[in-house]
Amino acid sequence: MPETTPKGLTRLAFGGDYNPEQWPESVWQEDVRLMREAGVTMVSVGVFSWALLEPEPGRYDFGWLDRLMDLLHTHGIRADLATPTAAPPAWFYRDHPDALPVSREGVRYAFGSRAAICHSNAGYRAAAARITTELARRYGTHPALALWHVHNEYGVPVSACYCDGCAAHFRRWLAGRYGAGDATAAVAAVNEAWGTAFWGQRYGSLDEITPPRLTPTACNPAQQLDYRRFADATMRENYTAERDILHELAPGVPVTTNFMTALSQCDSVDYWAWGRETDLVTNDHYLITDGRRTHVNLAMAADLTRSVAGGAPWLLLEHSTSGVNWQARNPAKRPGEMARNSLAHVARGSDGAMFFQWRQSRRGAEKFHSAMLPHAGTDSRVWREAVRLGADLDSLAGLRGTRTVPDVAMLWDWQSWWAQNLEWRPSEDHDARERADSFYEALYDRHLTVDFAHPEADLSAYPLVVVPALYLATEAAGRALRTYAENGGTLVVSYFSGIVDEHDAVHPGAHPGALRDVLGLTVEEFSPLLAGESVRLTGPDGAAAGLTGDVWTEFVVPRGAETVWTYGDGPAAGRPAITRHRIGGGTAWYVSTRLDAAALDTVLAAACDDAGIAPRAELPRDVEVVRRTGDTGTYLFAINHTGDDAKVPLDAPGTELLTGERVAGRLAVPAGAVRVVRADA
Ligand code: GAL
Numbered sequence: 116m117p118e119t120t121p122k123g124l125t126r127l128a129f130g131g132d133y134n135p136e137q138w139p140e141s142v143w144q145e146d147v148r149l150m151r152e153a154g155v156t157m158v159s160v161g162v163f164s165w166a167l168l169e170p171e172p173g174r175y176d177f178g179w180l181d182r183l184m185d186l187l188h189t190h191g192i193r194a195d196l197a198t199p200t201a202a203p204p205a206w207f208y209r210d211h212p213d214a215l216p217v218s219r220e221g222v223r224y225a226f227g228s229r230a231a232i233c234h235s236n237a238g239y240r241a242a243a244a245r246i247t248t249e250l251a252r253r254y255g256t257h258p259a260l261a262l263w264h265v266h267n268e269y270g271v272p273v274s275a276c277y278c279d280g281c282a283a284h285f286r287r288w289l290a291g292r293y294g295a296g297d298a299t300a301a302v303a304a305v306n307e308a309w310g311t312a313f314w315g316q317r318y319g320s321l322d323e324i325t326p327p328r329l330t331p332t333a334c335n336p337a338q339q340l341d342y343r344r345f346a347d348a349t350m351r352e353n354y355t356a357e358r359d360i361l362h363e364l365a366p367g368v369p370v371t372t373n374f375m376t377a378l379s380q381c382d383s384v385d386y387w388a389w390g391r392e393t394d395l396v397t398n399d400h401y402l403i404t405d406g407r408r409t410h411v412n413l414a415m416a417a418d419l420t421r422s423v424a425g426g427a428p429w430l431l432l433e434h435s436t437s438g439v440n441w442q443a444r445n446p447a448k449r450p451g452e453m454a455r456n457s458l459a460h461v462a463r464g465s466d467g468a469m470f471f472q473w474r475q476s477r478r479g480a481e482k483f484h485s486a487m488l489p490h491a492g493t494d495s496r497v498w499r500e501a502v503r504l505g506a507d508l509d510s511l512a513g514l515r516g517t518r519t520v521p522d523v524a525m526l527w528d529w530q531s532w533w534a535q536n537l538e539w540r541p542s543e544d545h546d547a548r549e550r551a552d553s554f555y556e557a558l559y560d561r562h563l564t565v566d567f568a569h570p571e572a573d574l575s576a577y578p579l580v581v582v583p584a585l586y587l588a589t590e591a592a593g594r595a596l597r598t599y600a601e602n603g604g605t606l607v608v609s610y611f612s613g614i615v616d617e618h619d620a621v622h623p624g625a626h627p628g629a630l631r632d633v634l635g636l637t638v639e640e641f642s643p644l645l646a647g648e649s650v651r652l653t654g655p656d657g658a659a660a661g662l663t664g665d666v667w668t669e670f671v672v673p674r675g676a677e678t679v680w681t682y683g684d685g686p687a688a689g690r691p692a693i694t695r696h697r698i699g700g701g702t703a704w705y706v707s708t709r710l711d712a713a714a715l716d717t718v719l720a721a722a723c724d725d726a727g728i729a730p731r732a733e734l735p736r737d738v739e740v741v742r743r744t745g746d747t748g749t750y751l752f753a754i755n756h757t758g759d760d761a762k763v764p765l766d767a768p769g770t771e772l773l774t775g776e777r778v779a780g781r782l783a784v785p786a787g788a789v790r791v792v793r794a795d796a
Pocket of ligand 1: 267268399401433439440471481484
């Protein structure tokens, strides 16, 4: 079994991407001195260093990295050493111009940035394997080495390449998926799966198939969906190839690659599959300042990361101390925000908090991106807060290895999301991610900690499971949900769920094919609303219920389900809007319109009642309370995102670890502060 925690790290991970190659070596001494001052325990090195490590094909210069690794070791700082394969050198492209990826429009990207990689390219694969092998041999037993960091954020920013090499690779992949390697046998199955009888797209041979490049009008959706799977699998092939080299040559050192689970930041990687391939799940998270509550988006990404890790501890490998530089407007974090962000990740399962990056760059594209050590130096708020955070994390070292306690589950599937985002759906105003965000936010506001689950997962551990817009649901997923409800679970399913199978083909019969049984209803027809239209719902007694929906309505026909709210107006006036089906020992709710936040909360309150989930004690909406538990005890995190002091009821008396105070009863959490209480045994 591979190791799953950074080797030799005995505290929580705290540090950042460290790019000393951007500085004269005289600066390195100051770096390690200041790292010690801040309590840094681990840094990520070498992420983009290929051109320095291999200045010419086959000629290596490891001198500087030797000195750096030794320096880190001397100062007791652990190294998360990267394979630099996200940034091939200029000489590589001179020899392999076809390794530059091609966009869907047929434009070849150029060198001069990073991550310009066609993952099917044999030259790239060979060169990546060589540099990985050299690094593994040289540093596999180095005493500073704690973790291998393969590549950087697969799938960001180029999600797929559409070149001729990828076309050939796609055909091989199709032969494997549909014909067990036999291209002739595969073609009939591809025609069937892609529904090529439609618009005369039938293929006589796999050789006729190309990537779903730019087409005059909507391109075959099943082909597009399979291409996304192929692109994801191709990146994963490259990741596992590097990982296997590292495992073989450097046994005992865990291997990771940094994910980007925030749904707004990477939409091209099926992290359910990737989570199974990493020894330690790591994630990068950046606040998107689009006017929404950034701490809710953060919590969602952290919960999703933990779920991808199967509930085990994971590690936040990158976030920012303050502003980023790649959004239209990049506000500085407010005082205390960095600590709240960091400790919210820890609350939700991260065994540490790391940053991009240690020292702010003077040159290059990211010189205005914040860092632990900013241009302003140590006489700065960011530095002082970083030092304080280092001390806080030090006092939390005991919780390493404990697990976050979930309350409820939400189904999420990247493949369903991909399918839903293709062209020509019933309404372009319907957005699967928006529904996921909204359902998550509603649960967050009820102070429920959410595990994400794959639609075919065993859900029996959860009293409540919510299913926002699971458009693609296999029959197996339908069966899993039915079993869950029959065995006493409570389910809340939103519209546009259970509609198609894995090939984007509508399940036979009335919608929602995969979920008709469990929901006890059929949908006769979708009737999405026009922009700006909304509908009112009436309650069980016929009175106006104060609930409104927009974007979507449909004609629901109950077949066992009871109608709880009815459409009061709009195209479906008088028909069921929200239903509830008693099935076996459980209950399945169905919501057929896009509810606003207040309406969604009303429905979730009723579902929580069914599930036996008592409302959480009176807590302000933006006071986040999460627990971790394990061998060393139970830890309650209280994160006050508001400008007012708050009181949080404690389950048990204990010790507040950041202040060292004894606490009992109601815990005082000052405005903007974080408190972590270890309950007395
Ligand atoms: C990450 C990336 C880092 C840095 C950072 C800036 O996505 O891995 O190298 O670019 O963004 O926010």
